[in-house]
Amino acid sequence: MRRFFLLLHLALVSPLAAEMTDSSLLAEHLVSKNFTGARQCLVADAAYLGQAHSSSELMENEELKTRLLLHSVLKRLPTRKISSPQWLSNKSAFLDWLFLSSDRLELLLNEIRPEDDAAAVLDVWSTIWNHEQNPEFREKYASLALALALVFDNPRNARPKQDDYYYPSLTLLERYDYFVQASEDKRLDIACDRLIPRELIHVVDLKISQTEIDWSLRKVNESRRRWGQTYGLIEYLMERAVENVDPYEQYILSEILKEGGICGDQAYFSAESGKARGIPATYVAGVGNRGGHAWVAFMPDANEWATYGSQGITNGKLYDPQRGRQLPYDQLVLEADKDFRTEQRVPALLLTDMAREVARSGALDLALPHFEAARELAPMTLLPWQEQLRAMRGADSPEAIAELGKLVDEIERDFRDFPSAVEYASEFRREHLLAKLSEEELQKELEREIRRQIRKYGDKGDVVANSVASLADMLVRKKAPDTLRSLYRTSFRKCGEDLELFKKLMESYLAKSRSFPELRKEAPRDLERYYERQAETRTGDYFRGMMEVRLHRRIARAYRGIGEKEKADSLIKKIERREEKLAKSAL
Secondary structure, three states: OOEOHHHHHHHHOOOOOOOOOOHHHHHHHHHOOOHHHHHHHHHHHHHHHHHHOOHHHHHHOHHHHHHHHHHHHHHOOOHHHHOOHHHHOOOHHHHHHHHOEHHHHHHHHHHOOOOOOHHHHHHHHHHHHHHOOOHHHHHHOHHHHHHHHHHHOOHHHOOOOOOOOOOOOOOHHHHHHHHHHHHHOOOOOOOHHHOOHHHHHHHHOOOOOHHHHHHHHHHOOOOHHHHHHHHHHOOEOHHHHHHOOOOOOOOOHHHHHHHOEOHHHHHHHHHHHHHHOOOOEEEEEEEEOOEEEEEEEEEEEOOEEEEEOOOOOOOOEEEEOOOOEEEEHHHHHHOOOHHHOHHHHHHHHHHHHHHHHHHHOOOHHHHHHHHHHHHHHOOOOOHHHHHHHHHHOOOOOHHHHHHHHHHHHHHHHHOOOOHHHHHHHHHHHHHHHHHHOOHHHHHHHHHHHHHHHHHHHOOOHHHHHHHHHHHHHHHHHOOOHHHHHHHHHHHHHHHOOOHHHHHHHHHHHHHHHOOOHHHHHHHHHHHHHHHHHHHOOOOOOHHHHHHHHHHHHHHHHHHHHOOOHHHHHHHHHHHHHHHHHHHHHHO
């Protein structure tokens, strides 16, 4: 492992440019843990380096690359807090270990996210480091320790299960000890030292108790590549789906296998028993034309995620225990790409952070080549694209606007399969390109834009729905109710057969129509027509039928909201008759 000799011996190497921080001063800041002072020096250095050197020169010069690495790491840490004596107590040895290795700093840089409490991440990591007395294991299981730190920087991120009182989940250190010992004893399908932190966060967040872990290792036997088959071990209980019965004495794996369950129980069983064996796995949920559904995602092999039981639904979301929020499944797939491996992504992050400092110094023309180099190093890492767009967004010349449009087009093309990235590009187009158009130009562009969104992303309902809502916001600001109504008419006509998308468009239309009294009165009638023409099938399938029933109920409430009680009551009676018929046919 390469060592950071320059931290203690920077003053001994050949002198750098006079415009840069003196090496001995930087070394003094780092050795004394004055991270605030070090960061101030490194920000100035990054701005200078980006103007004085090409991207290739910087990545080939170890000392300059080291400065950029320190700059990028410290930018993500609350340097004032981690420089304080109170915070530094009991962490000095850990911080020496961390900051004396470029490999460890690169590992941290690659994995930390804006949602993380960076100081708390180091707190938790240092707790595990002090707990682990074996120096070899501190190195070998650094990714495991970091994954735990990324989850437990906010303990609420590791959400407890239903029966945590009777079957308590493992504590932080119990999790670390279990996975280390199970890896050493070769009891896992894949040892934890062979996984990277972003994979391990979907292992170490397991909710089950040690008793359930032991039961799972004995009773649930399937190969890693075929782990999705464990989803089907749970017999489906229609009574639980229709009547919401609870067949369990305790919500534990053995009871779920014994009694059966619905899709959520199947996904939970498969994901938790997979984590117990060291297989990255997670519970995914989405909505299709048969209503809500849950399935399992797992890693059958390196750099690869697969799903089982999704029924073809493409809008699945999962809980990310690092970020503490829901993410689209496609984001999980994207972050398994080789571009997110340390050797690919870290150089791109270094150049992006440096280019941002160059742009802030007023030298945008010198920053742009570094942004482009970063994109070439890791094409599927969105950050360089985002930062270049942010740096350029104030430009208003026709040439600059055309260049911005080209970048947005490239993001939408290259990230076609990843709605989270596409949404960022689409939002930028709306806020910084379409918003610059005159009202007359905007009228012509709107229908073209919505047709383009549906053509490209019709199978990704969130992208289309968010685009329509954002376009509608522009029309509300421009006080254009007729064009707003036309926008929704086109949207329902083009994609109203997708019931989840119909629901999102309906809620959006009702919300935007409130800005115009005349349109608010017409919205429920519009929605009833769209529902009858696009969504309603009168099917006898319970799940699809109940999805239609929920949409119809929402339309009835909309009528009630504008004072048409008689119409609402009439619809409710019709809906209740259908609901009763569906329940009888299902059981």
